[in-house]
Amino acid sequence: MLRTGVVTALGTMSGTSLDGVDAAILQTDGEQIFEFGPTSYRAYTQEQQATIKDYLGRWPGDDLGVVARIIEDHHLKVMEPMGVVDIAGFHGQTLAHDPGGRGTHQCGDGARLAKVLGYPVAWDFRTADVAAGGQGAPLAPFYHFALAKWIKADAPVAFLNLGGVGNITWVDPSRDDPADPAALMAFDTGPANAPMNDLMRTRHDMAYDVGGELAAQGQVDAAIVAAFMAHPYFRKAIPKSLDRDAFGDLSRAVTALSDADALATLAQAVIECVVAACAICPTNPEKLLVTGGGRHNKTLMSGLADSLPCDVAPVEAVGLDGDMLEAQAFAYLAVRVARGLPTTSPQTTGVARSMTGGRIAPAFKSAG
Numbered sequence: 001m002l003r004t005g006v007v008t009a010l011g012t013m014s015g016t017s018l019d020g021v022d023a024a025i026l027q028t029d030g031e032q033i034f035e036f037g038p039t040s041y042r043a044y045t046q047e048q049q050a051t052i053k054d055y056l057g058r059w060p061g062d063d064l065g066v067v068a069r070i071i072e073d074h075h076l077k078v079m080e081p082m083g084v085v086d087i088a089g090f091h092g093q094t095l096a097h098d099p100g101g102r103g104t105h106q107c108g109d110g111a112r113l114a115k116v117l118g119y120p121v122a123w124d125f126r127t128a129d130v131a132a133g134g135q136g137a138p139l140a141p142f143y144h145f146a147l148a149k150w151i152k153a154d155a156p157v158a159f160l161n162l163g164g165v166g167n168i169t170w171v172d173p174s175r176d177d178p179a180d181p182a183a184l185m186a187f188d189t190g191p192a193n194a195p196m197n198d199l200m201r202t203r204h205d206m207a208y209d210v211g212g213e214l215a216a217q218g219q220v221d222a223a224i225v226a227a228f229m230a231h232p233y234f235r236k237a238i239p240k241s242l243d244r245d246a247f248g249d250l251s252r253a254v255t256a257l258s259d260a261d262a263l264a265t266l267a268q269a270v271i272e273c274v275v276a277a278c279a280i281c282p283t284n285p286e287k288l289l290v291t292g293g294g295r296h297n298k299t300l301m302s303g304l305a306d307s308l309p310c311d312v313a314p315v316e317a318v319g320l321d322g323d324m325l326e327a328q329a330f331a332y333l334a335v336r337v338a339r340g341l342p343t344t345s346p347q348t349t350g351v352a353r354s355m356t357g358g359r360i361a362p363a364f365k366s367a368g
Contacts, residue, residue, distance in 0.1 A: 002120070002338040006034050007086040011331030012075055014093045016164025016244040017193050017293060018052055019207065020044045022327040023078045025085065030335035033150045039324045042078045044070075056245065058095050059105050067095075071108045076116055088113070089334030090123040097137065097243040103127065104136045114361035122334035125358045129344045134351030137241035138167040141186040141348040142336065143329035145171050145178035151318045158285035159315070160274060160304075161326065162294025164244050166192035168274070169348075170281040179342045179354040185281060186348040187238040190273030191247045192294050196266045198251060199259075209263050212299030218264030224253045228269045234276055239350040264299070271303040278308055287311045291322040333358070 006029050013022045021044075025037030044052065048070050055067040071093045079088065092108030110123025126136035144159045151157075153173040160168050166189035175183035193208065196215070200206045209215055228250050233240065250269060254262035278284070288310050294300050295314040305312040315322045336343050337358035345354040 002087055002335070005029060007335060008037070009331035009335050010079060010082055010085040010088040011327045011329060011334065012079065012089065013091050013326040013330055014071065014075070015326060016094060017197060018044065018049050018164070019293070021075055021078045022324055023082060024321075024324040024327040024331060025082060026328050026331040028146075028332050028335055030332065030339050030341050031146070033146050033332070036321070036328070038082065039321065039327070040078050040082060041323070042074060044074065048074070052093060055095055055107070059102060064107060067093075068107050068109065072112055075108065075113060079113070079117060085119055087334050087338055088117065088119060088121045089125075089330030089332075089337075090121050091125060091330050092123060094244070097241065099130045099135045099137075099241060104130045110359065111361040115364050117363075119363045120338070121361045122337040122358045123361060125330070125333060125337070125343065128357035129349050129351050129355065132351050132355060134344055134349035135239050135241035136349060138169065138186050138188060138348065139333060139343065140167070140326060140329040141169040141171075141184050142178045142343055143332045144169040144186075145173075145184060146332060147320065147325075148173040151320070153286075155286040156283050158278070158281065158288050158310075160189070160288055160290045162192040162270070162290060162292040162297075162300065163326070164192060164194035164197070165242050166190055166270065166274060166294070167241075168277050168281075170285060172282075179345050181345075181347060182282075184345065184347045185238070187240050187277070188242040189277040190233065190242070190270065191250065191266075192270055192292070193297075194244050195247065195251045195269075196263055199254070199262055199266065203259055208293065209297065212263075212267060212297035214260050215263035215267045215297070215299040218258065218260030218262070220268045221254070221257060221261060221265045224250070224265050225268050225272055227253065229272055229276070234273065238280065239346075239348060241349070267297070267299045267303065270294070270300055271307055274304060275307050278310075285310050287313065289313060289315045289318060289320075291315045291320070291325045295322050
């Protein structure tokens with residue numbers, strides 16, 4: 001059992017950008033944030049990234065031993081030096097996401113981590129929500145609500161995560177409970193860094209376009225962007241979510257373009273889908289606070305600022321850590337799971353009612 005009151009939680013995140021594992025400690029009671037703790041990061045090697053990418057689209061029952069061991073061992077190397085905590089939240093690595101179809105699959109065994117680490121691990125956060133008819137994503141909105149309270153927002157604010165896939169959370173900080181139907185709206189906006197990063201790896205053997213500098217030199221192919229925005233996903237009712245490679249047609253459409261033009265076009269596609277997302281929020285947010293690796297891309301950030309009627313800024317502008325926000329979210333969610341508090345709602349994943357998800361692997365120290 002998790003002790004009552006404020007606890008020390010460790011969260012980890014290995015996202016759709018496939019760059020590595022973030023880890024962050026948070027002091028929380030599962031409702032309020034009390035203090036941010038130490039953080040850590042461990043990059044996947046290029047070989048590990050390539051192996052994980054080869055397994056994208058695989059499901060439980062496939063032969064996953066090699067990729068599961070990479071993911072679990074890599075997490076352990078990040079988590080063990082963080083010291084003993086009360087509980088950890090382990091997201092695992094999403095290999096496939098098909099709500100309404102086969103379900104969702106985050107690779108990695110939280111029970112193995114708990115045995116090695118010697119403290120309880122909350123994991124498998126998405127499956128129950130999908131089984132109950134939800135999208136299973138995004139999962140950070142309840143944490144975004146707590147952050148809006150932490151920064152003392154006094155007007156609606158939106159958090160935009162530009163990872164491999166983009167997602168947005170609109171928050172009304174005047175509400176008292178994230179499960180309040182008027183407190184949150186959240187959904188995946190569309191592709192974010194994944195198509196640009198994939199292009200850089202394929203053409204230049206580089207992880208990403210540093211600062212968006214190459215994209216800034218290119219010309220946008222407006223016809224490709226217009227065709228992209230005609231995708232049925234953008235007419236789909238919210239909440240809604242995406243798999244990392246849901247927009248393969250967009251990546252294929254830019255193959256004949258120069259590097260700079262291709263990146264400029266992909267960046268403009270990201271901007272357009274965020275603009276479309278903001279247009280369906282209940283009200284215009286006072287601020288759009290950007291987290292994830294995309295906030296370092298000056299082409300994306302300037303394009304968003306030019307296209308939206310609200311302030312656009314990285315989350316650092318309000319004292320938050322954009323590199324670790326997702327990992328912190330899973331620390332926060334781990335405590336909520338352990339205490340039976342809701343982690344998703346109709347407004348965040350489309351599940352029929354607010355519910356908690358996840359499993360708790362109890363502490364059991366072993367040499368495994």
